[in-house]
Amino acid sequence: MSELRKNPVTGRWVIVATERNLKPYDFEPPFEVRRPGPCVFCSGMESTTPQEVYSAGRNGSTPNTPGWKVRVVPNKFPALRIEEYYSLSANGMYQKTGGLGAHEVIIETPDHQLDLADLKTEEIEMVLNAYQERMRDLQADQRLRYCIIFKNQGAQAGASIQHAHSQLIAVPVVPKLVQEELHEADEFYRKNGECIICRSLQEDISSGKRIVSRNQFFLATIPFAPRFPYETWIVPLSHEAFFTKVDKNTMRSFADILKKILLGIKLALGNPPFNYMLHVAPYPIGGGSPHRESYHWHLEILPVVTKVAGFEWGTDFYINPVIPEEAARTLWESLPVED
Amino acid sequence: MSELRKNPVTGRWVIVATERNLKPYDFEPPFEVRRPGPCVFCSGMESTTPQEVYSAGRNGSTPNTPGWKVRVVPNKFPALRIEEYYSLSANGMYQKTGGLGAHEVIIETPDHQLDLADLKTEEIEMVLNAYQERMRDLQADQRLRYCIIFKNQGAQAGASIQHAHSQLIAVPVVPKLVQEELHEADEFYRKNGECIICRSLQEDISSGKRIVSRNQFFLATIPFAPRFPYETWIVPLSHEAFFTKVDKNTMRSFADILKKILLGIKLALGNPPFNYMLHVAPYPIGGGSPHRESYHWHLEILPVVTKVAGFEWGTDFYINPVIPEEAARTLWESLPVED
Numbered sequence: 001m002s003e004l005r006k007n008p009v010t011g012r013w014v015i016v017a018t019e020r021n022l023k024p025y026d027f028e029p030p031f032e033v034r035r036p037g038p039c040v041f042c043s044g045m046e047s048t049t050p051q052e053v054y055s056a057g058r059n060g061s062t063p064n065t066p067g068w069k070v071r072v073v074p075n076k077f078p079a080l081r082i083e084e085y086y087s088l089s090a091n092g093m094y095q096k097t098g099g100l101g102a103h104e105v106i107i108e109t110p111d112h113q114l115d116l117a118d119l120k121t122e123e124i125e126m127v128l129n130a131y132q133e134r135m136r137d138l139q140a141d142q143r144l145r146y147c148i149i150f151k152n153q154g155a156q157a158g159a160s161i162q163h164a165h166s167q168l169i170a171v172p173v174v175p176k177l178v179q180e181e182l183h184e185a186d187e188f189y190r191k192n193g194e195c196i197i198c199r200s201l202q203e204d205i206s207s208g209k210r211i212v213s214r215n216q217f218f219l220a221t222i223p224f225a226p227r228f229p230y231e232t233w234i235v236p237l238s239h240e241a242f243f244t245k246v247d248k249n250t251m252r253s254f255a256d257i258l259k260k261i262l263l264g265i266k267l268a269l270g271n272p273p274f275n276y277m278l279h280v281a282p283y284p285i286g287g288g289s290p291h292r293e294s295y296h297w298h299l300e301i302l303p304v305v306t307k308v309a310g311f312e313w314g315t316d317f318y319i320n321p322v323i324p325e326e327a328a329r330t331l332w333e334s335l336p337v338e339d
Numbered sequence: 340m341s342e343l344r345k346n347p348v349t350g351r352w353v354i355v356a357t358e359r360n361l362k363p364y365d366f367e368p369p370f371e372v373r374r375p376g377p378c379v380f381c382s383g384m385e386s387t388t389p390q391e392v393y394s395a396g397r398n399g400s401t402p403n404t405p406g407w408k409v410r411v412v413p414n415k416f417p418a419l420r421i422e423e424y425y426s427l428s429a430n431g432m433y434q435k436t437g438g439l440g441a442h443e444v445i446i447e448t449p450d451h452q453l454d455l456a457d458l459k460t461e462e463i464e465m466v467l468n469a470y471q472e473r474m475r476d477l478q479a480d481q482r483l484r485y486c487i488i489f490k491n492q493g494a495q496a497g498a499s500i501q502h503a504h505s506q507l508i509a510v511p512v513v514p515k516l517v518q519e520e521l522h523e524a525d526e527f528y529r530k531n532g533e534c535i536i537c538r539s540l541q542e543d544i545s546s547g548k549r550i551v552s553r554n555q556f557f558l559a560t561i562p563f564a565p566r567f568p569y570e571t572w573i574v575p576l577s578h579e580a581f582f583t584k585v586d587k588n589t590m591r592s593f594a595d596i597l598k599k600i601l602l603g604i605k606l607a608l609g610n611p612p613f614n615y616m617l618h619v620a621p622y623p624i625g626g627g628s629p630h631r632e633s634y635h636w637h638l639e640i641l642p643v644v645t646k647v648a649g650f651e652w653g654t655d656f657y658i659n660p661v662i663p664e665e666a667a668r669t670l671w672e673s674l675p676v677e678d
Contacts, residue, residue: 004437013515099355150648225433
């Protein structure tokens with residue numbers, strides 16, 4: 001009684017393996033001991049990182065000293081560098097270029113003991129504002145074509161440092177996955193005259209299926225065909241392709257629902273490792289006030305409770321052992337009670 | 340001094356992060372205790388699995404009793420079933436179908452203690468023959484469009500059973516990743532009049548770069564832009580799109596190089612978990628003797644020594660902290676000495 005489901009936004013097929021239909025208690029997230037601080041990201045350790053490019057919450061203190069609430073620094077071991085060049089060269093069929101780009105770390109709190117979900121809503125809002133400011137700044141560099149913000153929490157999700165942080169990587173080419181999503185979105189817009197994600201919001205709200213939470217400006221849902229168990233998308237109700245254009249009220253609302261969902265995942269699944277990624281449209285070439293009808297920014301949250309294996313690597317076809325409608329119900333039941 | 344490299348076969352960009360340039364001793368594969376047998380895949384336990392659909396090496400013994408060397412059974416908890424239907428239905432924008440397909444387990448040896456790499460070359464050849472026979476058989480089912488053979492070894496690579504085995508999944512749609520590879524291959528053929536992998540073989544042999552091993556019918560290389568450290572491809576020297584058409588001599592040669600590479604990876608990296616996947620062209624519709632100029636079957640081996648994280652999930656852009664040319668040298672130096 002398994003089902004094959006197609007994700008309309010990514011064009012990717014997923015096998016919903018109802019034979020297995022695992023429950024939250026079937027997953028055992030690894031228990032991770034928090035190593036004692038202070039670490040390189042702690043307040044008081046500012047001299048151990050590269051010079052900060054952004055900070056928030058300072059009440060008159062000088063850069064690279066304590067007093068900040070959020071701090072952004074270049075990655076000490078960057079995958080890409082702004083001083084590099086972008087110039088394709090080919091050796092026969094093989095193309096390469098210098099590693100132009102940016103790789104920054106957003107330190108979410110000066111406190112070694114806290115996770116992002118433990119912060120107050122207004123502190124989470126400061127983290128999201130930092131994302132937006134850094135994206136705006138890098139967007140001015142016309143050599144860069146795309147900027148992704150992501151977070152890895154827990155060693156199994158790829159985090160090598162435990163102190164709460166996110167990362168930003170800007171690259172000189174639009175990544176393939178983004179191109180594919182844009183292609184699907186453009187095709188849908190061409191055929192239907194509306195944004196594919198605006199349509200999915202309408203369908204999900206009207207059916208009431210797979211909704212985890214809703215607030216003034218956002219809907220949090222399990223997608224119809226998610227790759228991973230408990231994969232959750234937070235989507236703004238109003239159409240907008242660019243995160244850089246999000247206004248202050250919307251940002252507060254985003255912080256509110258993000259905190260709620262992260263706490264729900266933590267409670268439902270026993271504090272699992274997770275990744276999240278901000279999906280946005282690429283920088284508009286030439287700058288100006290960007291507008292795009294056929295894409296819709298959103299955040300994808302992926303709890304790490306299963307392993308990706310040969311089948312997925314060989315096909316990009318995913319097997320999800322949890323029925324999405326049940327995953328939504330599980331998370332919804334675990335949400336913190338409203339104040 | 341990082342580089343961005345483009346994989347011509349997949350069209351995917353990879354960041355070769357030379358800042359990190361990790362060495363084999365930087366990776367610590369988890370030590371996995373082998374749980375004592377017998378397990379469900381052991382000789383003598385045949386009644387605990389579904390009825391076998393194939394076996395090899397029996398010297399007169401009856402099916403589902405001991406005496407086999409390789410045994411293929413349906414997966415007890417299949418992701419897909421041959422009794423299901425394929426009939427797309429849509430609810431608004433959401434498409435789904437019943438879980439038609441096949442999901443089988445290829446038990447590689449009756450011995451609980453051995454890994455695939457520990458088997459004799461002629462035993463590995465029997466495993467590869469089983470792959471081919473099962474693919475041929477499923478190809479006759481015109482409802483199925485693609486068959487992937489893969490292997491997960493080690494818990495971190497997604498294996499839940501330790502006894503040496505591979506899996507086969509056949510699906511009623513051509514997976515997106517396969518479509519993309521076929522698209523790149525077709526484009527290359529249209530522009531250059533030759534198979535993209537035949538060309539890469541010529542370039543790699545003439546430059547001598549990234550070659551790990553070569554025998555009569557195969558080349559084993561680290562690709563120019565591999566997603567993962569020590570990712571190795573085993574590619575037949577002669578053009579052929581379909582694994583089902585491989586002849587006996589070629590199969591013996593494939594077994595020989597596969598054993599050598601698996602032992603090299605085991606020695607170089609301390610017996611890491613790994614996945615491998617057989618990449619082949621999709622079934623030709625309507626059967627007959629298939630031929631395809633623009634694709635070339637091969638095996639991709641992915642040692643699991645790093646974690647996939649938010650950047651990769653959000654972009655399909657991979658960061659590889661090992662320079663491919665050095666990875667090839669490391670594996671080459673670890674190959675078993677010729678008899």
